[in-house]
Amino acid sequence: MYKVCVTGAAGRVAQTFIPLLCNGSIFPDKKIILSLLDINNEPQIRELNGLKLELIDCNYPNLISISTHTESNEAFKDCDIIVFIGGFPRKPGMERKDLLKINSKIFTEQGLALKNAKEDVKCLVVANPCNTNAKILYEVCKKNGLKIKKENITSLSRLDQDRAEGIYKDMYKKEKANIFIWGNHSANLFIDTLDEDINKDIENNQQFLEKIQKRGAEIINVRGSSSTFSAANAAKNHLRDWCYGSDKIVSMGVVSEGDYDIDKDLVSSFPIKCTGNWKYEVIKDIKLNEGKKTKIKKCVEDLQSEASEIVV
Ligand code: LMR
Numbered sequence: 161m162y163k164v165c166v167t168g169a170a171g172r173v174a175q176t177f178i179p180l181l182c183n184g185s186i187f188p189d190k191k192i193i194l195s196l197l198d199i200n201n202e203p204q205i206r207e208l209n210g211l212k213l214e215l216i217d218c219n220y221p222n223l224i225s226i227s228t229h230t231e232s233n234e235a236f237k238d239c240d241i242i243v244f245i246g247g248f249p250r251k252p253g254m255e256r257k258d259l260l261k262i263n264s265k266i267f268t269e270q271g272l273a274l275k276n277a278k279e280d281v282k283c284l285v286v287a288n289p290c291n292t293n294a295k296i297l298y299e300v301c302k303k304n305g306l307k308i309k310k311e312n313i314t315s316l317s318r319l320d321q322d323r324a325e326g327i328y329k330d331m332y333k334k335e336k337a338n339i340f341i342w343g344n345h346s347a348n349l350f351i352d353t354l355d356e357d358i359n360k361d362i363e364n365n366q367q368f369l370e371k372i373q374k375r376g377a378e379i380i381n382v383r384g385s386s387s388t389f390s391a392a393n394a395a396k397n398h399l400r401d402w403c404y405g406s407d408k409i410v411s412m413g414v415v416s417e418g419d420y421d422i423d424k425d426l427v428s429s430f431p432i433k434c435t436g437n438w439k440y441e442v443i444k445d446i447k448l449n450e451g452k453k454t455k456i457k458k459c460v461e462d463l464q465s466e467a468s469e470i471v472v
Pocket of ligand 1: 319375
């Protein structure tokens with residue numbers, strides 16, 4: 161049984177994610193105790209109350225109980241997993257880092273509230289800028305002596321991986337792709353692969369890289385609001401692979417130990433091997449040519465610049 165809190169539960173991404181959580185698409189063998197958190201505003205409270213009624217009506221076999229909250233201290237109590245979706249969303253013309261000032265307050269407060277969760281709580285940050293919001297959680301825990309393990313604080317770069325693989329397959333008419341992501345979930349992210357054919361295709365195609373880097377903005381421009389279903393689906397894939405393991409290389413934002421010259425304690429996307437039972441390893445023996453090293457350095461500069469703005 162897992163107690164799972166979803167923040168920003170009144171919003172679109174959460175409301176797409178929650179059915180995946182309750183219908184067994186993520187944890188088919190686990191019962192779920194659901195804790196829904198959003199801000200203390202009338203529209204959000206009404207949304208949460210309505211959502212609760214609908215979830216009861218869905219009669220999901222795995223869903224045991226639902227509670228709604230406007231206080232993170234209450235919402236996080238005894239949680240095994242917290243999915244941080246709540247935050248101000250990006251609008252046309254904004255970069256994800258423009259949200260740092262608004263969303264960092266939320267993450268500083270929620271970092272402190274982690275004291276109420278289980279000590280081995282698993283955290284996935286979806287709200288942007290997700291890498292640096294996850295770093296805020298990590299720094300708040302460190303500063304306040306919370307025993308949350310740093311390897312349990314992660315951010316979502318799986319959306320970029322899923323996008324890159326989906327767009328690659330569509331563009332090159334291939335059935336399979338294995339691409340992974342370095343760095344920040346930003347317009348500086350860098351895509352890579354261990355497959356020689358795919359490597360040739362993507363190294364010679366700057367437009368492909370740019371398409372992935374700017375896909376979030378493309379969606380915002382086309383529909384007027386940010387991605388929903390693909391973000392929820394990527395969060396599902398991230399949690400499922402982290403929990404049960406995966407044969408393929410996956411991308412996850414994790415607290416850096418300094419591998420590949422990515423500063424220790426930045427939260428960056430790395431190529432990851434998930435080995436099951438909530439364990440993972442950064443894949444350490446990937447050979448990088450000078451061109452790739454330069455691109456990763458750019459990602460690091462991006463993350464450093466975001467990190468320099470946080471105060472915990
Ligand atoms: C995305 O990449 O689609 C999301 O992170 C939303 C955004 O701001 O781009």
